[in-house]
Amino acid sequence: MENKAVVFINQFFGQIGGEEAADHEPIIKDGAAGAAQALDAHFEGEIVKTIISGDNYVASNQEEASERIIDLLEGVEFDIIFAGPAFQAGRYGQACGTVGKAVKEKFDVPAVSSMHEENPGVDLYKKHMYIFPGGDVAARMQEDAEKMARFGNKLLQEEGPFLQEEEGFFKRGKRHQYFLPDETPAADRAIEMLLKKLNDEEYTSELPIPELDTVDISPAIENLSEAEIALVTSGGIVPVENPDQIQSASATRWGKYDISGLDRLGNRDMDAYRTIHAGYDPAAADKDPNRVVPVDAMRHFEKEGRIGKLHDYFYSTVGTGTTEGEAARMGQEIAEDMKNNGVEAVILTAT
């Protein structure tokens, strides 16, 4: 019997539309639609359905979206779900993870995706599905899709176990019980490891502990009515002319903008502020940038005496496709600037 696959892709790769269609609700199409054709080329079997949905919609309404997609798949016969590739698109990665996990759990089929290593979807969903390291941009479509399809073939045709070290997907932290090809018993392996450790030699643990980069929790601000608070955003709010030429995606620059004396941020129509973020629909933020950088609300609390002072500048960059390295550097630079200027606490809006 021929193997059957279902593919999930977002509005863009499903050719429904761009950012403006990011809230599009899920639809189902027969066969391999849009970018699902890249998988079709290498999948040994038939792609029976393609689910297309706005990635914002899925990422923001995970439960509802999962239910809707499960409903669409009711009665469809399939053996595997492919989601993506999602490259470095964070919301798309999250959508692929949401759908892959939900479909896997409901229909008991394996889920396979591909994402760039810095896609936040990797850390969130690598435990739940097979995610292969992929390119950062869609130019890598063919290569990433081929990897997914070939592993899918293997999953459906072979027994396993499918080991991370051999297959190359992101480490899932799953333990497999199986016999090593050379059948060395566990006791011998443990003694070998211990001896190596005692001799300061290199050894490979069979149970690596995952690392999580956490930061110590800062203490509460004791007296907010005397504190100076700064607003920071990764939502790309800048003066309309974008004086610092902050990039709309994969940003490497940030800016600080004087708001002393402003009761609220003016909008794009007033030639005041707008968003340059390429990862979400700008309409609402352009119309009222206070939705992202709440200067008006902070002034209200400042007048009430609830806070000491709103810092004279707000800080802004764009958080889409931005590498962790660049984000960390910008964070350090922004922190340095705030430290030199009397800021005690920060409200950061992520979009």
Place this chain on the structure above:
Amino acid sequence: MKEIERAGFTVVQLANLIPVAESVGANRIVPTVSIPYPMGDPKLPQEEQWQQRLDIVERALEALETDIDEQTVFSTEH
């Protein structure tokens, strides 16, 4: 965000995708309304949008005043 907290500031992150905020290691988190309009749903009348924004910022201020032992989501009604 993390670098700002690492530098010693008390930070609260306003975010819509809570699992993402959690996985990147934000310690104080307040949920927002939506990605394109974190504070002020354009479908609502102006007055309700303003109340929404005040509520979320007030919650953020409360988060800054609260000592926590672990990652904490300070929810609002929105």
